[in-house]
Amino acid sequence: MLELSNVDSFYGNIQALYDVNLHIDRGEIVTLIGANGAGKSTTLMTVCGVVQARNGSVVYQDEEITKVAPNQIVAKGVCQVPEGRLIFPELTVQENLDMGAFMRSDKEGIARDMEYCYDLFPILAERRKQPGGNLSGGEQQMLAIGRALMARPKLLLLDEPSMGLAPLVVKQIFEIIKKVNAESGTTIFLVEQNANLALKIGHRGYVMENGRIVLTDSCDKLLADEQVKKAYLGL
Known part of the structure; x- marks a missing residue:
């Protein structure tokens, strides 16, 4: 459904994404985890067209949308729940x-x-x-x-849905994200600092550091990965 190929994104002269490659298949929950400032939100903004990739391509349902205006991307079925x-x-x-x-x-x-x-x-x-x-x-x-x-939306982008919320509310929100995916088949791209919760509801995941994808696997395998445990799960 969505593929980013060799994407570089900038804010002015400051580069935020470096050669990002990722894909999302129809019906999946794919999660992108990483520390604050890693480039996760910029990745979503690049998909939405709010930040346009300077290099590389963004392809949605076999159509390149790299230079398409944000309102036209929404009309094609991509919708974001922004951070905050x-x-x-x-x-x-x-x-x-x-x-x-x-x-x-x-x-x-x-x-x-x-x-x-x-x-x-x-x-x-x-x-x-x-x-x-x-x-x-x-x-x-x-x-x-x-x-x-x-x-x-055919593709729902969620940016830090757990931010600033009490644990019980976070659990409720994540259960609803799973329910929406299961009931309607809505494809979900979830950006989240709460790596433990995100990886527990996702099908596949990507790990981002300093604007680069450094690791990708099924969420089950990422949850068991020693590097991910140490860096993001506090284990």
Whole structure:
């Protein structure tokens, strides 16, 4: 579904990604782990077109999207839940979800997907008339994921969904990520510092250091890898 080949990305004159190669197959959960500043978020931004690769290529469903505008990439079925959630705090929960469907015109489908989001996140149904800014951090993360699902993505990009959340909420969020993948077949590219949790729900994983992919394998094998244990799992 997605392939990055020899990708270099920059912020001005500062290089953030070096010769990145990775692929994601349809229906997978693929996780990208690494330390803060390793280049994980830049990888997602490059897929989305917010940061354009200076060298190499990004191919989505056999179409090169390296130089395609971000809004056109969203229209093709790629949707990101950004780091820090970035909901619209003054809009209600329901209005935030509506914003996720702004490129759609199928009213019946939008209504069904809204109910699906409320089934996934019952707390959002209870608070549908409240401003998003009044929600807790965990509830805002649920809202950000729900908003992305309202776009009916084929490829869902999740950037640090556990950031700043209590362990019980993190566990709930990750269970829902697994459920969305299993029930709808949505392909998921998960960037996460909580390597232990990410590798437990993923199918395959990549390890990034200083803008480079340094290791890749099945998540089971990465969990058992001594180098990964020492560097990322605290074992």
